[in-house]
Amino acid sequence: MDVAGAEFKNNYRGKQNFLRSDALVFDVDNDGHDQDQWNDEGNWLTIEDFKLKFTDYEWMIATSLNHQKEKNGRMPRDKFHVFMALGSFVEDIGEYGKLLDLMQFVVSKDFHLNRIDSAVGGYSQIYGNQETQVFYNAGESILHLLDSVRDDYQQQPRDKSQDRNIIWQQNGSDSIDISEFLGSWDYKNIISQYDLTEFYPTVVTHSNGYWMAKCELHDDQNPSLMIYDNGGFKCLSNQCQGNEHPSWSALDYVALKQNKSKTEVRKEYCDRLNLDYNEYIIETNSSDLEGYVPITNLGHIMVTFEDYYRLKELNQNHAICTIEGDVCVLLYTKASYHQEFGEGYKTILFQSRSDFREKFSNDFVQCKSLANTADDGSKTWSIKIQTLGKLWLEWDQRREYDRAHFHPADERLVYKGERVWDYFDDWSSASEKNNWLGEDDSRGLIRFIDRQKLGQITSNAQAEDACRLYLNHISNILCGNYQGEKKRQLFEYILYWMASALTKHLNNRTTVGLVLQSGQGSGKGLFSTFFGQLFGHYFYHLTDNSRLTQQFNMQMKDRLLVFADESVFAGDKRAVGTLKTMQTENTFTIEPKGVNAFVVNNHRRFIYSSNESWVINKDADDRRYQVIDVKNKKMTRGEYKRIEQQWNDGGKEGFYYFLKSDKIQDVIQDFDFEANMISTKAGLEQIKQSDPIIGWFYEILDNGGHYTWDLGRSICEWGMHEGNHFSTDKDAIHQSYVKYMETHGGTTWAKGKSQLSNRLSRLHEDGIIFFKKSRDPKTEGNPTVWSF
Ligand SMILES: [Zn+2]
Known part of the structure; x- marks a missing residue:
């Protein structure tokens, strides 16, 4: 059974909901970051040790799932959870944390490692398992013991891995002032980044x-090596x-141990930690050529510190990248068609190296070039004038990728040995420190969300409240033509579609598009563009069909959601065809200027909006469009403003929370957007209009027979119970077909009788209306008889 050792607000487990606890709960894994240290049995806290040490106190132990199991070739060891009686309730989470720290202090005092897993406490979920063994010991509350060590605890160095600022003993022979050392580049950037065991494994x-x-x-x-908390050392031998x-510097110890120069050691750590060695040179003013740093792998070109920072600045918006064999520059910028939502919505363009050079061709830099190296190693430098663009291209630390790829999933792909720019990453947070990949927690759509606002939402109910007006808009306007069960189904379908658009971008992407239809100003744009905000620059608002060109295709390389506004395709069948292909194709070809064409995966979803009744050339067998006849109610400026204000005041974050909630995400895991499509009046209208033959036949079914003009316009009823047989031989039926076409813009369709026969045959083959076909032996030419 799974348990937690505290009471929680509304029974929602978590540190933030902690109310009180009378049991100190912690986890002993005998494992951690430094596996070598943990392989030493001498460091373990075993159940036997624990029993001996705490024989006077009341506690219970339950072994964990991996207790005494060999895992990944590592020795089996004790792994268990401890529940210690406190005897009274602790109501302050801070105090509870303090008790855990004191317990840590008690069991880890003489060890270099923390023997309790500090991530676990009474507020954690403790997982049970089938094989668990339970031990119980009666005794007094541990609180007395913990209180008795508070003073000692105060005086010990805080944390074994981080806070090493307290120096306990001055090393008499060291001349460097310790506070100066703690401010040094080596300490700040390298030494403090590691646990002491990095430098002193023994x-x-x-x-x-x-x-x-x-x-x-x-x-x-x-052991005769004294080591200070800040990493300084002295051997007593x-x-x-x-x-x-x-020395105060652990790097000196590593250099002595590995018989290397301190510079070599520092450079190795710079590589490991993705640090810029020139930053060290600049901060310590330790260059061979005063005021200059090398920028080439040979070190034969040097620039001033100031120019060096200008080069680094270029790395913020530029990177060299190979695209299908062509080396070009990725340029992070606002594009001319730039869409709403401001900063953070930049895009990445491909720029040729010559265009890049051209851009910086009037920016000259005076640098130093190596003229000669004498036998004694001394160097002479000559002045050289170069453009900034050329220098950046020659710089060994220019930002660079082997290729670019769009993989819109939470997890990055692992690209073995390749430096790959993933368009789903956050360009602006990429730096040397993260190997130019971008910050992990800024990857994907989360960066378009205000995380502070999102963090304040703790329940679905709260999330729904936050975006109530937007949800109402979907319910009252988009689904406003429906009532009861139908309305509920359509509302859910729309929400599921949106939730799926937010999280499923790969093979699990649905190719169903949403088609919104209604008069102008009813808020279709509001629905789509607000939703689009969740996608940042992965959203594209298509408003102009001249965009459906090659250059446009380039902009589509990293899009997830496209909103095609009516102006794009009103009456333009070619545009519709292009969009239709875009929606359903698995891959598409991008043909950028000056770079070889390449194929990318299609991750896009489409929302279409139209004021016309005709939107999509919908084939009857087509499961590609959920057509929604949006309620034709003009939205007032005030209504729009209210929804917008709530959206900006956390509604956007509420909606994001709501769509990402387990409640919805669980449902959409296996949701079939094609099979579960909701039939709507608009959907039927689409079918009738896109294929007039269906419209004509629908009219017959609707009227119970075909129109006849023999005695003025009347309906010639078809039999309800006996089978209906008709052939092109029946002139009256053919006449009604021709008349229908004349009044429904289908004149190009209405040819002879054989044309009608062919069309009916198509309906049959497409599985829309099933006919029983036969030949009529009585008529001349033996035409087909259609029966149903
Ligand atoms: Zn020694």
């Missing part, structure tokens, strides 16, 4: 304010280099 114990390790610089039988050259 560290054993902690006492009197410093750590002791076996010295690796001499043959050390007993007289003959050891570590005694002659103690």
Whole structure:
């Protein structure tokens, strides 16, 4: 059984809902980040150790799922959860955390590792398992013991991995001021980034304010290397280099140990941590050529610090990338067609290297070029004038990718040995530090959401309230022509479609598009463009069919949602055809200027909006469009403003929360948008209009027979119970067909009788209306008889 060791607000588990607890709950895994250390049994806190140490106290132990199991080739070990009685309730989450810290202090005091998993507490879900073993010990509350160590706890260094700013003992032989050292580039950028065991893997114990390790610089039988919390060291053995050259800097220890220069060690760490070594040179003013830093892999070109920062600035918006074999520059910019929503909605264009050079061709930089290296290694430099663009292209630290790829999924693909720009990543947060990939937590659509507003939402009910007016708009306007069950189904269908558009972009993408139909000003645009805001620049509002060209195609390379406004296709069959292909194709070809054409995956969904009754050339067998006849009610400026204001005040975040909630995401996992399509009046209208023969036949069914003009316009009824047989031989039926076509814009369709026969045959083959076909032996030419 799964449990949690606290009471929670509204019974929702979580730290933020913590009310009170009278049990200290924690997790012992005997494992952690530094696996080597944890492979040492001497560091383990076993159940036996625990029993011995806490024999006077009341506790219960339950073994965890992986207790004494070999995992990934690592030794089996004790893994368990502990529940210790506190004897009274703790109501403050801060105090509860403090008790956990004190417990950590008690069990980890003489160890280099934290032996309790600090991520777990009474507010955590503790998973049960079938094989769990339970141990119980009666005794007193642990609270007394924890209270008794509070003072000692206060005086120990805070955290074993991070806070090393407290120096307990000055090293007499060291001349560098410690506070200066803690502000040094090496300490800030390298040493403080690691746990002490990175530099001192042999560290054993902690006492009197410093750590002791076996010295690796001499043959050390007993730990004789003193290590300070900030990483400084001194070996106590007289003959050891570590005694002659103690240092505050752990890099000195690594250099001595590996017999390298400190510069080499620093450069290696720069590589590992994606740090710019030139930043070190600039901050410490330690260049070979004062005021200059090297920018080429050979170091033969140097620029001033100031120009170096200008080059770095270029990396913010430019990157070299190979696109289908063509080397070009990715340019992060606003495009001319730039759409609403301001900053953060930039796009990536391909720029040729010559255009890039051209752009910076009037920006000259005075740099230094290596003229000669003498035998003693001393160098002479000559002045050289170059353009900024050329220097950036030659710079070994220019931002660079082997290719670009759009993979709109939460998880990045793993590109072995390739540097790949994924269009789903956040360009603006990419830096040297994250290897130019962008921040993990800014990947995808989340970056278009105000995370602070989102964080304030804790339930679906709250989320729905936050976007109530927008939801009402969907319900009252988009579904406003329906009532009861039909309305509910259509409303749900729309929400599911939106939720799916938000999260399913890969093979699980539905190719069904939404078609919204109504008079002008009824809020179809509001529905679509507000939803589009959740997609940032992955949304495209198509308002002009001249966009349906090659250049436009380039803009489509990284889109997820396209809203095609009526002006694009009103009456333009070719545009409709293009859009239809865009909606359903799995891949499409992009043909950028100056770069080879390439094929990309199609991740787009489409919403169409039209004031015309005719929108899509919908074939009757087509399951590509959910057509919605939006309620024809003109929206007032005030109504629009109210929805907009609520949307901007957290409605957008509420809607995002709502669509991403398990409640909805669970439903759409297997939702079939084709099979579950809602039949609407507009949908039927589409069918009748896109294929007039269906419209004609529908009219016959609707009237119970065909029109006849023998005695003025009347209906010639068809039999209800006996079968209906008709053939092109029957002139009256053919006449009604011709008349229908004349009045429904289908004159090009209405040819001879054989044309009608062919069309009926098509309906039959397409499975729309099933006829029994036979030949009529009585008539001349033996025409087909259609029976149903
Ligand atoms: Zn030593």
